[in-house]
Amino acid sequence: MVFTPVLSAHWDEPDSFTLAGYTRHRGYEALDTALGMEPDALIQLVKDSGLRGRGGAGFPTGMKWGFIPQGPEGQGAKPHYLVVNADESEPGTCKDVPFMLANPHALVEGVIIASYAIRASQAFIYVRGEVVHVIRRLQEAVQEAYAAGHLGTNIHGSGYDLDLVVHAGAGAYICGEETALLDSLEGYRGQPRLRPPFPATHGLYACPTVVNNVESIASVPAIVLGGADWFAGMGTEKSKGFTLYSLSGHVKRPGQYEAPLGITLRQLLELSGGMREGRTLKFWTPGGSSTPLLTAEHLDVPLDYEGVTAAGSMLGTKALQCFDDTTCVVRAVLRWTEFYAHESCGKCTPCREGTYWMVQILERLEAGQASEDDIDVLLDTCDNIFGRSFCALGDGATSPIVSGVQLFRDEFVQHLTSGGCPFDPVASTIFGGVNA
Amino acid sequence: MVPDGIPPLTEQTRAEAREIIARYPKPRSALLPMLHLVQSVQGYVSPAGIALCAEELALTKAEVGAVATFYTMYRRKPAGDYHVGVCTNTLCAVLGGDAIFASLKDHLGIGHNETLPDGTVSLEHLECNAACDYAPVVMVNWEFYDDQTPQSARALVDALRAGAPPPPTRGPSTLTTFKEVSRVLAGFNDGLGKEGVPAGPATLAGLEIAKQRGDVAPAFPGKES
Ligand SMILES: Cc1cc2nc3c(=O)[nH]c(=O)nc-3n(C[C@H](O)[C@H](O)[C@H](O)COP(=O)(O)O)c2cc1C
Ligand code: SF4
Ligand code: FES
Numbered sequence: 001m002v003f004t005p006v007l008s009a010h011w012d013e014p015d016s017f018t019l020a021g022y023t024r025h026r027g028y029e030a031l032d033t034a035l036g037m038e039p040d041a042l043i044q045l046v047k048d049s050g051l052r053g054r055g056g057a058g059f060p061t062g063m064k065w066g067f068i069p070q071g072p073e074g075q076g077a078k079p080h081y082l083v084v085n086a087d088e089s090e091p092g093t094c095k096d097v098p099f100m101l102a103n104p105h106a107l108v109e110g111v112i113i114a115s116y117a118i119r120a121s122q123a124f125i126y127v128r129g130e131v132v133h134v135i136r137r138l139q140e141a142v143q144e145a146y147a148a149g150h151l152g153t154n155i156h157g158s159g160y161d162l163d164l165v166v167h168a169g170a171g172a173y174i175c176g177e178e179t180a181l182l183d184s185l186e187g188y189r190g191q192p193r194l195r196p197p198f199p200a201t202h203g204l205y206a207c208p209t210v211v212n213n214v215e216s217i218a219s220v221p222a223i224v225l226g227g228a229d230w231f232a233g234m235g236t237e238k239s240k241g242f243t244l245y246s247l248s249g250h251v252k253r254p255g256q257y258e259a260p261l262g263i264t265l266r267q268l269l270e271l272s273g274g275m276r277e278g279r280t281l282k283f284w285t286p287g288g289s290s291t292p293l294l295t296a297e298h299l300d301v302p303l304d305y306e307g308v309t310a311a312g313s314m315l316g317t318k319a320l321q322c323f324d325d326t327t328c329v330v331r332a333v334l335r336w337t338e339f340y341a342h343e344s345c346g347k348c349t350p351c352r353e354g355t356y357w358m359v360q361i362l363e364r365l366e367a368g369q370a371s372e373d374d375i376d377v378l379l380d381t382c383d384n385i386f387g388r389s390f391c392a393l394g395d396g397a398t399s400p401i402v403s404g405v406q407l408f409r410d411e412f413v414q415h416l417t418s419g420g421c422p423f424d425p426v427a428s429t430i431f432g433g434v435n436a
Numbered sequence: 437m438v439p440d441g442i443p444p445l446t447e448q449t450r451a452e453a454r455e456i457i458a459r460y461p462k463p464r465s466a467l468l469p470m471l472h473l474v475q476s477v478q479g480y481v482s483p484a485g486i487a488l489c490a491e492e493l494a495l496t497k498a499e500v501g502a503v504a505t506f507y508t509m510y511r512r513k514p515a516g517d518y519h520v521g522v523c524t525n526t527l528c529a530v531l532g533g534d535a536i537f538a539s540l541k542d543h544l545g546i547g548h549n550e551t552l553p554d555g556t557v558s559l560e561h562l563e564c565n566a567a568c569d570y571a572p573v574v575m576v577n578w579e580f581y582d583d584q585t586p587q588s589a590r591a592l593v594d595a596l597r598a599g600a601p602p603p604p605t606r607g608p609s610t611l612t613t614f615k616e617v618s619r620v621l622a623g624f625n626d627g628l629g630k631e632g633v634p635a636g637p638a639t640l641a642g643l644e645i646a647k648q649r650g651d652v653a654p655a656f657p658g659k660e661s
Binding site: 002008009016092093094098132133136170186189225257289321327331336426 | 461462466467468502503507509521524525529530531532534535562563565566567568569570575577578579585606607617620621622623625626627628629633634637638639640642643644649651652653656
């Protein structure tokens, strides 16, 4: 079995997003099981399953839940919150949005189970604002779940109460960073907070808070139904379970592919038809634009946390953006850098100033108006940003540049020697000038 | 003072702002949805809108303004009835988003963050909109128009100008206006979530191939599933 559709198993049914469609496939059954368990036993179950956060960093989900202080003293006595990170904005990442469109109830059920486990009576789904139909689907699902007694007071007669609010963001990539998200949810500019203290003890309104990615939380109902061993039976030694890989770019069949962790890009391309006709893979991102670029040499890297790290990159969000040999890497790197410069929240100098200047240098490089020394200035600047920025956005901004120069230095130089970009942008479009 | 043609904020707006505030453990959390609410009435975040939010949340206008200017979805000038966003982040740009944006600028005669004089269409370029498997992507009022070409995008904006918008690729059966959509963002469900496809073709690519191959996940232990 190469593919293991669990999360995506019923997306092809016309009512997959409704309560009826979800209930037909044992929807909200896991909730009954969970409410019959001790909260700590649920946390243990998720720990045992080996589920790691699907938002990018791969932090063990059960362990994160276990950090929430419990009991009548100190922080434990304050209200607890669950906040779902549905901000999905990392370039290339496109799994949570189609997921919530097709099956918002899996997320809602996961929210209820997770909130019960960490003893929260208020949860939020912070969803990026630029996807209004996804927001409608979530609003509908929440409304249906209240009407069916899955949310509100005395859920399934258990005595447990939970309220869930769908909260729309307003356009800011940085609000995907969990502490910036919390500031945004509190009604401030979304800027990262100094850690420690961590959200587990001082999160939303300075109360104990779990922030988890959509896919992490939506995987929980299946884990409750199937058990920890069932889940851990898929994947690799340290990267357990199934997950959504998002294939995009110059490929024959872009889309969502659900498979156990550890599948390779070669397998995914072979089974989905490969790169577009007559073209070869030039470079790709394993997990969005903040993860260093890889090339065709890395087609057999196992796409799990350990495998991609060993190859010098990061699994990130499993956003496999594939570019073929028509693509200018300098142009791609410039565009990603423009993105980081635009999205830098401005709080710290290395990132705010560094991304601005790197755009200036890359623009000159692309136009062939720089010198080879500028390539080194660029790398120096990355050195001064990486590890010196307040949050991981700054680090991420250096990934395309450093890896791009490492892998394709000749192409950067070629822009200088040939006085501009040697590539034809029309050849890279999918309509190739036709229809233009 | 409200500029010509811009509807004023009313007592109903204020009542709805209070409804939003009541959803949250702390009032200030309501600020982002309240700003969406202001846009749902006036098409942008007006000085009057900032004043209303400040009053309801006991903040200064400067505090509200500082938040409003941080987020790209809040407009400082009225948006068109149809707000067109072209993704020009790297993947879409390379696959054709740059060509689409250039073509629309030329076709409409307006640039980034500008609105046609008749107020029908406004234009902007966007960062990645989480739809890379449908690249190049155009959004109208934050609804998906997937897999575009320059030609299809020009036809789309012509239809918008003519007041006959085609339905989004993955969205409700009818495209609603910028103001109507802003109400949804403020948290007022318009019920249209019931409409539209569960998933587009790219979303289903993996599932279809899995089914062709006969690949399934291991069954849950115990009970039949
Ligand atoms: C700049 C930046 C953007 C991020 N964007 C997202 C995002 O859109 N969605 C997400 O789940 N995590 C995002 N993250 C990671 C979150 O900070 C956090 O680690 C994650 O939501 C935790 O959930 P998980 O443990 O379930 O993965 C981002 C991090 C950074 C630094
Ligand atoms: S690294 Fe960039 S995004 Fe992060 S806090 Fe600093 S300026 Fe803001
Ligand atoms: S790059 Fe355009 S949607 Fe992702």
